[in-house]
Amino acid sequence: MKKVKVFFNVLFDILLCTILVIVGIRFGPNLYYRLFGSGNTLWISERFSEELMEKNELVVFETTLSGRETTSQSAWLLGKVQEVVIPYSYTISFTVDLSKSRVTVEGNTIMVRLPPPRASFSKLTVDESNMKKRDWLYPLTPERYASIKTEIEQKLFHETSEKTEYLDAAWATAVKNMESLFKSVAEESEQGVTCDIQVLMEQPSPIPSDAETTSSTGLESPAPSFVPNTL
Numbered sequence: 001m002k003k004v005k006v007f008f009n010v011l012f013d014i015l016l017c018t019i020l021v022i023v024g025i026r027f028g029p030n031l032y033y034r035l036f037g038s039g040n041t042l043w044i045s046e047r048f049s050e051e052l053m054e055k056n057e058l059v060v061f062e063t064t065l066s067g068r069e070t071t072s073q074s075a076w077l078l079g080k081v082q083e084v085v086i087p088y089s090y091t092i093s094f095t096v097d098l099s100k101s102r103v104t105v106e107g108n109t110i111m112v113r114l115p116p117p118r119a120s121f122s123k124l125t126v127d128e129s130n131m132k133k134r135d136w137l138y139p140l141t142p143e144r145y146a147s148i149k150t151e152i153e154q155k156l157f158h159e160t161s162e163k164t165e166y167l168d169a170a171w172a173t174a175v176k177n178m179e180s181l182f183k184s185v186a187e188e189s190e191q192g193v194t195c196d197i198q199v200l201m202e203q204p205s206p207i208p209s210d211a212e213t214t215s216s217t218g219l220e221s222p223a224p225s226f227v228p229n230t231l
Contacts, residue, residue, distance in 0.1 A: 041195040045110045047185045049103045058177065060117055061094040061170035065160070069152050073138060081138040084148065087130050090156045093121040094170035102202065108195045112178050113202040117170035119161035124153040175199045 067090075072083040094117045102113040126149060133140055160166060178199045186193040 040189055040191040041105055041108055041110065043189055044182070044186050044195060045103055045105050047188065048110060048112075048182060051181055051185060052098050052101050052103065055098045057095040057120065058098055058174070059093050059095050059121075060173040060177065061166060062091065063160075063166060064089055064091045065156070066090075069148075071148055071151075075138065082135045082140065083133065084135070084140060084145075085132040086148065086152065087127040088152065089125045089127070090153070090160075091121075091123045091125075092119055092157065092160050092166075094118065094166060095120040096170075096174045110182065110195060110197045112182075112197060112199045114174060114178070114199060115204060116201050117167055117174060119157065119166075122153065122157050124149060124156070171201065 066088070068085055068087045070083065070085050072080050075081045096117050097115050100115045104111045104113075179197060182197040183193065186195070
């Protein structure tokens with residue numbers, strides 16, 4: 001009877017040791033990392049990533065410009081038959097697409113990689129109460145008026161969307177927003193702010209050109225076909 005009891009005690013000890021070894025192998029490294037290593041940094045990075053996933057496009061910079069545009073049309077022999085002076089305000093917003101962000105941990109630093117800011121929204125507002133026009137010979141039609149507004153908006157977007165001053169201001173705001181979000185997340189942890197953050201701009205991968213695609217596949221592009229002009 002005593003031998004049976006000893007046998008079961010030994011068996012129990014073996015099973016207990018086996019379970020402890022399995023648990024240690026499965027959860028030990030992660031538990032050790034969280035308790036004694038960079039566990040707080042990992043926790044902050046995970047929470048930070050979750051916060052970014054909840055957002056989509058972040059508006060980081062917005063500016064409004066005011067001005068006036070003068071357009072005219074002339075007719076043969078008659079000269080200028082229409083002149084329109086359009087006062088306007090133009091607002092453009094720059095955003096960062098957070099869905100394309102990447103968060104990694106390097107040592108005790110959280111690395112946040114964001115795509116560059118881009119112009120996403122624009123709005124042209126015309127002050128029609130102060131609009132001036134001379135069109136007694138060639139009345140301004142709704143179609144012509146809509147076309148003029150489209151031309152103004154396209155011109156302003158082209159001038160402002162790639163302006164270095166605006167892009168730099170947008171990126172600086174994006175970095176400040178990431179640092180502020182990092183601080184608020186880190187303060188939620190039990191150990192507080194125990195790591196640093198570094199925000200980097202990650203340029204999008206270039207789209208391969210047709211020539212590169214042809215070279216990589218070894219296929220030649222078909223010769224262009226000639227369609228005679230029958231008009």
